[in-house]
Amino acid sequence: MLAATRMVWLSLVLVLGTGGAVMSGELPDAQALARAAPNKPTTPEARRLAKVSPYADARRWETFLAVREVFRRNWLKPKSTAPFRQGQSSTFTQYPLLQVEDRDSDGKADFFAYLPPDGSDQTQEFGAFFDLDGNGQTDCVVVYGGLLFDARMEAILWHHYALDTDGDGKFDVRVFEAIDLGHDGLPDDGVTAWVYDTDHDGLIDKAEHIAKGNITAITPQADGRLDLGYILHTEPAEQPRIGGPVPTDFFEMVAREVDALLAR
Numbered sequence: 001m002l003a004a005t006r007m008v009w010l011s012l013v014l015v016l017g018t019g020g021a022v023m024s025g026e027l028p029d030a031q032a033l034a035r036a037a038p039n040k041p042t043t044p045e046a047r048r049l050a051k052v053s054p055y056a057d058a059r060r061w062e063t064f065l066a067v068r069e070v071f072r073r074n075w076l077k078p079k080s081t082a083p084f085r086q087g088q089s090s091t092f093t094q095y096p097l098l099q100v101e102d103r104d105s106d107g108k109a110d111f112f113a114y115l116p117p118d119g120s121d122q123t124q125e126f127g128a129f130f131d132l133d134g135n136g137q138t139d140c141v142v143v144y145g146g147l148l149f150d151a152r153m154e155a156i157l158w159h160h161y162a163l164d165t166d167g168d169g170k171f172d173v174r175v176f177e178a179i180d181l182g183h184d185g186l187p188d189d190g191v192t193a194w195v196y197d198t199d200h201d202g203l204i205d206k207a208e209h210i211a212k213g214n215i216t217a218i219t220p221q222a223d224g225r226l227d228l229g230y231i232l233h234t235e236p237a238e239q240p241r242i243g244g245p246v247p248t249d250f251f252e253m254v255a256r257e258v259d260a261l262l263a264r
Contacts, residue, residue, distance in 0.1 A: 041106070042106050042107075043104045043105065043106040044073075044104075045070045045073055045074060045104040045106070045110075046104065046106045046108075048066050048069060048070055049066055049067070049070055049130065049132070051066065052066045052067075052132075053132040053133065053134070054132050054133035054134065055132050055133065055139070055140070055163060055165050057165075060173075060194075060210075061210055061213045061215075063132070063163075064161065064175060064192065064210075067128075067130060067140055067142060067161065068142070068159070068161075070104075070110075070128070070130075071127070071128040071142045071159065072157070073104070074103035074104055074110060074111055074128060075103075075111075075126075075128075075144075077103050077104070084099060084100050084101040084102060084109065085099070085100055085109075085261050085262065085264065086098065086099045086100075086261075087261045087264070089114055089257055090257075091114060091253055091254070091257060092114050092125060094116065095114035095115055095116055095123060095125050096114075096116075096117055097114065097115040097116070097117065097119060098112065098113075098114055098115075098257055098258070098261060099112065099113050099114075099115055100112050100258060100261060100262065101113075103128075108131075109129075109258075109262055110128055110129065110130065111126070111127075111128055111129075112126060112127060112128070112129055112254065112258055113125065113126035114126065124144060124146075125143075125144075126143075126144050127141060127142045127143040127144050127159070127160075127254070128141070128142040129141050129142070129254065129255065129258050132163075133167050135167050137164075137167065137169065137255070137259055138164075138254075138255035138258055138259055139163060139164040139165075139167060139255075140161070140162070140163050140164070141161070141162050141171070141251040141254050141255055142159050142160070142161050143159060143160040143161075143250070143251070143254070144159055144160075145157070145158040145159040145160055145177065145178065146158060148178055148186075148187050148231070149186070150186055150187055150188075150189060156178075156187055156189075158177035158178040158187065159177060160175075160176070160177075160251075161174070161175035161176075161177075162174050162175070162248045162251035162252075163175075164252075164255070166200060168200065169252070169255075169256075170197075170200065170202065170248075170252065171246070171248035171251045171252050171255070172196065172197040172198075172200055172246060172248070173194060173195070173196055173197070173246075173248075174194070174195045174246055174247055174248050174251075175192055175193070175194050175195075176192060176193040176194075176195075176228055176230050177192055178230060178231045178232060179191040179192060179193050179209065179228065179229045179230060179231065180229050180230075180231045181209065181211075181229045183229075185231070186231075187231055188211070188229075190211055190212040191209060191210075191211040191212075191229075192209070192210050192211070193207065193208070193209055193210075193218070193228035193229060193230060194207060194208045194209075194210055195207045195226070195228070195240055195246060195247070196208075196246075197246045202245060202246060203243050203244065203245060203246065204226070204240055204241065204242055204243065204244050204245070204246055205242070206218075206242070207220075207226045207228065207240070209228075209229070220241070220242045223241070224241040224242040224243055224244070225239050225240075225241050226239055226240050226241060226242065227239060228240070
């Protein structure tokens with residue numbers, strides 16, 4: 001754990017967007033949430049994603065920036081009037097209701113929240129999901145992380161990201177924000193750590209730091225451990241290793257539940 005004097009952490013109970021969370025109700029027309037990409041994207045958010053879709057390694061940084069931007073835009077939007085669905089979840093015992101919403105009003109669901117049994121919108125378990133390759137299955141999930149302060153005491157929002165780059169339903173890239181390469185206990189601006197399963201066997205093959213588009217390979221320690229500089233996992237036992245499992249199980253679970261809910 002980092003000393004309290006070196007890192008300021010705020011755990012927020014958030015209202016999901018300026019107008020509240022997703023609305024309650026049932027989707028009258030399942031086709032309204034069909035996520036096959038339209039011929040021409042109809043919203044700024046959809047057009048932003050279309051420029052970096054489908055995923056390609058050569059433009060992974062651009063894809064990350066677009067996904068992050070669209071998630072933040074949609075999160076801050078007022079309460080949506082678009083249809084959505086709600087169903088039971090097996091992921092969280094304390095948040096058993098999974099709710100999805102079309103935040104950018106383009107006719108495709110893009111935002112999820114796990115809610116308490118009373119259906120109130122006070123939750124930190126929310127994020128975004130995308131179908132970048134247009135095959136009808138979620139292949140990118142963003143999960144809200146939290147709020148940190150940098151060296152200038154400016155607030156930085158950070159989140160968790162994962163990608164399924166080959167459309168097989170297994171997420172093979174994990175992206176970490178809140179990276180501290182300066183070892184001062186504070187997140188570095190614009191720095192991310194990427195962990196890859198390049199041969200799609202479920203195990204980590206390599207890792208990189210990408211700082212504002214500049215890529216640096218992470219050299220593993222003698223025991224295979226990868227020092228990502230992730231500010232919340234500083235102990236060696238918490239760090240991923242070459243040949244170890246890619247930490248994407250939670251993202252796959254979210255994707256399966258979201259896709260199953262939308263298929264009803």
